[in-house]
Amino acid sequence: MSAITTHATSSGSSASPRAVIFDAYGTLFDVHSVIAAAEQLFPGNGNALSQLWRQKQIEYTQLRTLADPSGSHYAPFWDITLDALRHAAARLGLASSLTSVAEKRLMDEYACLSAFPDALPALKALRDRFGIPLAILSNGNPPMLDIAVKSAGMSGLFDHVLSVDSVRAYKPAAAAYELGTRAFGATRAAAREIVFVSSNGWDVAGATWFGYTTFWINRAALPLENLGVAPHETGRDMTELVVFIEGA
Amino acid sequence: MSAITTHATSSGSSASPRAVIFDAYGTLFDVHSVIAAAEQLFPGNGNALSQLWRQKQIEYTQLRTLADPSGSHYAPFWDITLDALRHAAARLGLASSLTSVAEKRLMDEYACLSAFPDALPALKALRDRFGIPLAILSNGNPPMLDIAVKSAGMSGLFDHVLSVDSVRAYKPAAAAYELGTRAFGATRAAAREIVFVSSNGWDVAGATWFGYTTFWINRAALPLENLGVAPHETGRDMTELVVFIEGA
Known part of the structure; x- marks a missing residue:
């Protein structure tokens, strides 16, 4: 694979990336797995609530930074997630139905999102078959990430679980992406030796701007975000990421 | 009105604000006045296209900064507006219908957006009856703002038409809001002597964070954005802004 600039190792030049860093929400964990609970609570509005909740959550992180x-x-991602839920419910005329019980139910769902079914096997393949160091670099604050990683059965798979909370700056701020290079002892110029994986088009754009080699997991077959920058590679799911890395 | 901190003048303390600064797109000019043309070009999708176009336009400005x-x-607002149109059309499955003719028609509409009918009388009242200096502070690049102001019959009403283009940073970056205080010779601490008016909840939040006294024109009766900050005053239209200033 020509997209990854390989780095020199003690045994010479290696063809595999120095590390693979994953976005968490939307990439490993399905943020829309809350739709079922939302639909039960607000019949006919579950999908709309989930979509607007997610949109506002991302928007609020970006506005604050x-x-x-x-x-x-700055406010922690958990707090912003709740702020976004309340706004989304109000916007859809559901505020009066968003009781504290309903709110807790939805936030509990968010704490234990389902992992995409292709995520765990792909992570294991990258780590065990190819021996590539893995990390998460997420907007989520540490307690959220802890629970999400554990409930998805992913404990022990990552060399680093990095939260933007330590720099109080949300993606796509450079300070957030810099957590990844720093964790693997890479300069910013060496970011291209690391593959950054995200399902979020804006996150892939930010990571590409920063300098990572980027892989966009385009699960929903969406058009590319029109930001004047393109991911180095695109696939439909994590299985295609493994093929991409394998071909490196 | 207690919300505006008044400033000392040569004749002592004045009750009126030092200046009133307006956001342009969505506040003076109706960004959804393109719906009619969009609906003609894409029957059944005019409203959805207009909404997503606007959402992506704002998102792209914020991501780049x-x-x-x-x-x-940074890219000029005109270019980003076109980028956002193309993405929105693709997202809605309309890309093949977005011919260069259709694209030009929509962009031409965007260049000459309708002003809200309450905007011009309110601007004239503030300027002529109360003698308050007025300005625009907009994400729009100068050629866009020139045409929009002229086609709305607002030439000569503003002491300053300020574009973030001069600092290459989009709202809600502080560098953008600082254009307003600087234009009126105010320190940042004196921003509270200036009223900042916007229909965009995120813009009102940004201006409030910056330090302006803020007036949110909430035309669509939307819930407040949940960002931990509230505008100093809210009204349904520009007429209510005049009442607010008059009561100062």
């Missing part, structure tokens, strides 16, 4: 990259408006 | 506040990923 954009208004002050040094973090004075 | 967030990824690098110093502006290395």
Whole structure:
């Protein structure tokens, strides 16, 4: 695979990436696995609520960091997730039905999102068959990531579980992406030796701008975000990521 | 009105604000006035296209500035508007119908958006009856703003038409809001002596964080964005803004 710039090892030049870093929400964990509970609570509105909840969650992270990259408006992802749920419910005229019980049920669902079925086998293949160090680099705050990784049976698979919480800046701020290079002892120029994987088009754009070699998991066959930057490779799921890495 | 911190003048303390600054798109100019043309071109999809177009336009501005506040990923608002149109059309499965003729028609509509009918009388009242200096502070690049102001019959009403293009940073970055204080010779601490008016909830939040006294024109009776910050005052239209300023 020509897209990954390989790095020199003690045994010479290696063809495999130095590491693979994964976005968490939407990439490993299915944020829309809350739809079933949302549909039970708000019949006919489960999908709309889930979509708007997710949209507002991302928007709020970006607005808070954009208004002050040094973090004075930062709030943890869990809190923003709740803020976004409440706004989405109000926007859809469901606020009066969002009781504290309903709210807790949806937030509990969010804490234990389902992993995509292709995620775990792919992570194991990359780690066990190819011996590539793996990491998560997520907007989620550490307690959220802990629970999500454990409930998905992914404990022990990652060399690093990195949260933007430590820099109080959400993706696509460079300070967030820099957590990945720093964790693997790479300079920013060496980011291209690391593969960054995300299902979120805006996240892939940010990681590409930062300098990573990027793989976009385009599960929903969406058009590319029109940001003047393209991922180095695209696949439909994590299985195609493994093929991409294998061919490296 | 207690919300505006008044400033001292040569004749003592004045009750009126030092200036009123307006967001342009969505506040003075109706971005959804393109719906009619969009509906003609894409029957049954005009509203969806207009909504997604606007959402992507705002998202792309914010992503580009967030990824690098110093502006290395900056692109002018006109270009981003076209990028967003193309993505929105693709997302809705309309890409094959977005011919260059259709694209030009929609972009031409965007260049000459309708002003909200309450905008011009309210601007004239603020300027002529109360003698308050007025400005626009917009994401739009200068040629877009020139045409929009002229085609709305608003030429000569503004002391300043400020574009974020001069700092290559989109709202809600502080560098963008700072254009307003600087234009009126105010320190950032004195931003509270200036009223910032926007229909966009995220813009009102950003302006409030920056330090302006803020007035949210909530035309669509939307719930407040849940960002931990509230506008100082809210009204349904520009007429209510005049009442607010008059009561100051």
